[in-house]
Amino acid sequence: MDKTYIFGHKNPDTDSITSSLVMANLETKLGNNAETYALGTPNKETEYVLNYLGIEAPKVLNDGDVPDGANVILVDHNNPEESIPNLDNVNILKIVDHHCVKVSTSYPLYYRAEPVGCTETVMYKLYKENGVEIDKKIATLMLSAIISDTLLLKSPTCTEEDVNAVKDLAKIAGIDYESYGLEMLKAGTDLSSFTTEEILSLDAKQTSLKDVKVIINQVNTASIPEVMKLKADLEAGMKKEIESKGLDLFMLLITDIVNSNSQVIALGKRADLVEKSYGVKLEDNTALLKGVVSRKKQVIPIMTENA
């Protein structure tokens, strides 16, 4: 049986990396030949999780590494813009996700998406449905991603199912999820070792809001003023990206994970979209978006509507 490539989205976050690992474990338990990959290296938050468990980071796939015709399983994404370049030419066996539907196929496949806060919450259900045991390591991977995606169950994307999964998984893992989760999130906010270019690509999603070509990048922090010290440098980097990628808008969300607000820096000819969507006035390209922490729930739909 040919090997199945399992991977999450580009610029992988904790959900993409851990869901790939957890899905490969499930597939293996079900007797399938599957291997975990990633479309990028783990961020600092994910590194914290992998170090905590003593797990190695998945091998990174470069363009062309997945041959045409190969079997793949996508986790935590389905949008071709966030996937391998030859997605149209591979055989997608399964998708497990919690995002909007963007992929199109000419063949039926297993598609499992749910409107929950994290792919791992769907994975948690898949283990239960298939009667596969969740061990301590798998439980820790799952709960780490749910805490990451829901900012410790505080994001508006967080559902009752996410909360119940975390509570059950914390018991299995034998972890105080609140203190573990805060340490993990804080590890992710450490920007000290990054260049501006790196900060701008840490969790950058390139997508289209109707006809508007955008990058929406999100950086978590425990202190907005700390990150705003880099504003001039960040803006210079954003301008470069706008030019080289022909973007209409580059939106950087600096999200305060303690107080649940985001400072936005918006550049590009469609920066007006931010003002229109949130009823704010950009001053010196920036504004505070009160209560906004979720790109998926509080940014993309509203911006799409106004685009």
Added chain:
Amino acid sequence: MDKTYIFGHKNPDTDSITSSLVMANLETKLGNNAETYALGTPNKETEYVLNYLGIEAPKVLNDGDVPDGANVILVDHNNPEESIPNLDNVNILKIVDHHCVKVSTSYPLYYRAEPVGCTETVMYKLYKENGVEIDKKIATLMLSAIISDTLLLKSPTCTEEDVNAVKDLAKIAGIDYESYGLEMLKAGTDLSSFTTEEILSLDAKQTSLKDVKVIINQVNTASIPEVMKLKADLEAGMKKEIESKGLDLFMLLITDIVNSNSQVIALGKRADLVEKSYGVKLEDNTALLKGVVSRKKQVIPIMTENA
């Protein structure tokens, strides 16, 4: 709580009608306010099932009946071309399906598709997962659709999961599924009361194979020669549809459900696609496609590849 509209595809087949009924039953049992509708009247095969159970046909939705912003659940389809005209403006809560992915959304939703022979096989799993009892009526609805979509478990679309579901459901329903299924399929092949226009729309799927605009219509029969007596009339009707809808190809599959072959009649400027896809020569617009019974598995992917 606002009512949720549940419906299958246009030109509904037994799977679309029964899955809507079965999904509405599940949603109601889960405490949701949901109602069954249909995008057309039941065909003769489905009528046989509804009469057998003493169930009324779902109310037919006409264009505009589902208001913008309404909550909907799609079963047995996701392709906007086969759905309500304002699909982009409603809120799709869930999709339960077994087809290619064609829909695109700007919001996350519950999407459950599996590469099995019938939506009802997925529904069967959903009942199990949610711990909802399958009663005799629901079991009969489910197995009828699986038998219909898999031509009594003989189509290449039929999977082990479909077979197991039918066997279990037959026990619950207390039905000899083979004799019941054959009667049901035969009821569907009775064309005596139909005009040519009606035959041409019985199970017609309008779709695009890459840039090629097609209708692929399938008619089941126990005797191909019986249906071929209508060839001249059918061709006249097909030509009309090609002109009025600007089609590149109208493909009529006359499927022998006893011997598992299909006679194809192909008209339109891209009729060459049929010859190319099956290595046959159309003579007088027609050819026998040996062993071809599944539009989904043996027609659409091959035709798309050659388009």
